[in-house]
Each structure stands twice: as structure tokens, then as C-alpha cells.
Amino acid sequence: xxxxxxxxxxxxxxxxxxxxxxxxxxxxxxxxxxxxxxxxxxxxxxxxxxxxxxxxxxxxxxxxxxxxxxxxxxxxxxxxxxxxxxxxxxxxxxxxxxxxxxxxxxxxxxxxxxxxxxxxxxxxxxxxxxxxxxxxxxxxxxxxxxxxxxxx
Numbered sequence: 001x002x003x004x005x006x007x008x009x010x011x012x013x014x015x016x017x018x019x020x021x022x023x024x025x026x027x028x029x030x031x032x033x034x035x036x037x038x039x040x041x042x043x044x045x046x047x048x049x050x051x052x053x054x055x056x057x058x059x060x061x062x063x064x065x066x067x068x069x070x071x072x073x074x075x076x077x078x079x080x081x082x083x084x085x086x087x088x089x090x091x092x093x094x095x096x097x098x099x100x101x102x103x104x105x106x107x108x109x110x111x112x113x114x115x116x117x118x119x120x121x122x123x124x125x126x127x128x129x130x131x132x133x134x135x136x137x138x139x140x141x142x143x144x145x146x147x148x149x150x151x152x
Contacts, residue, residue: 035075039120046072047120050144052112054082058140067147070126074146076109076119076135083137084112086119096127123148 029046036043046069051062066074076086087108090098101107109119126148135142 029072031073035073035120039073041073048072048074050074050076051079052076052084052086052135052142053079054084054137054139056139059084059135059137059142061135061142061144064142064144065147066144067149068123069151070128070148071122071124071151073120073122076112076121078112078115078117081113081115082139084117085109085136086112087134087136089132089134092132094127094129097129097131100126101131121146 026046029048030043031039031041031045031047035041035047041047048066048068050066051060053060053062068074076084078084085108088101088106090101090107093101098107104122104125106121112119123146128148128150131146131148133144133146135144
């Protein structure tokens with residue numbers, strides 16, 4: 001026994017730590033109010049964020065690789081007022097994945113020119129696999145990928 005701590009308090013603290021460690025939800029993935037209101041998302045619908053900005057070296061994509069489960073969303077968000085266009089590299093994808101992006105009108109974004117502008121892609125119904133993309137704009141292009149894994 002730890003000096004000055006009641007056994008029932010120690011047990012309750014241990015259970016709290018154990019249960020918290022088993023929680024697989026990440027609050028960083030919860031959609032903000034704008035996405036919930038504009039897309040009708042629930043409070044715990046997973047939304048992964050890829051940030052875009054122009055640097056002297058070119059278009060910066062952070063993170064360059066995002067792993068998502070089928071059904072998750074990815075939002076590409078600009079961190080400056082430069083032009084950014086996201087385009088998935090369709091000829092690098094298996095036909096079902098390329099068809100998924102074409103059929104859902106998500107193969108490329110419009111030009112994003114405002115700070116905080118977003119391009120949101122839903123991977124609901126997407127075949128598992130690697131979805132490479134390029135970001136073009138006012139500097140050297142940036143590259144990244146979304147890896148879609150099956151939902152448990």
C-alpha cells in the first residue's frame with residue numbers, strides 16, 4: 001500500500017488509467033463546428049488534417065502521409081494566402097480507387113487561395129490502398145499520400 005492513499009482510491013485510479021488507455025478515439029480527429037454544421041457530421045466522425053503552405057523550397061504538405069480507415073474524412077487546409085490545388089494521381093491508382101475518386105468528384109480540388117480554405121475528401125466506400133496526391137501552386141509541387149485501411 002502507498003503511504004497515505006486508501007486502497008479503494010488506488011484501485012479507482014488504476015481503473016481510470018486502464019480505461020483511458022483503452023479509449024481508441026483521438027479528440028484531434030473530431031470535426032470542428034464548421035464541418036459538423038456544413039457536412040452534417042457527428043461529434044466523433046474522424047477527420048484527419050493535412051496542412052498546406054508555400055515555402056521558399058516549394059509546396060509543403062504536413063503530414064505527407066496520412067493513414068485513415070475506410071469511411072474517414074481528410075481535410076486539406078491552407079496556412080497561407082497562396083494558391084494550392086490538390087490532385088490525386090489517378091494513373092498511379094488501381095482502377096477501382098481511381099473510379100471511386102472520379103465517381104465521387106473528389107479527384108482534385110478547386111484552387112484554394114484564402115488562409116484556412118479547405119478541401120474535404122471522404123473515403124466512405126473507398127477501396128483500401130495508397131492514394132498519392134500532388135499539391136501545385138506558386139512554388140515547386142509538393143507530394144503526399146492518403147493510405148486507406150479497412151475499418152475494423
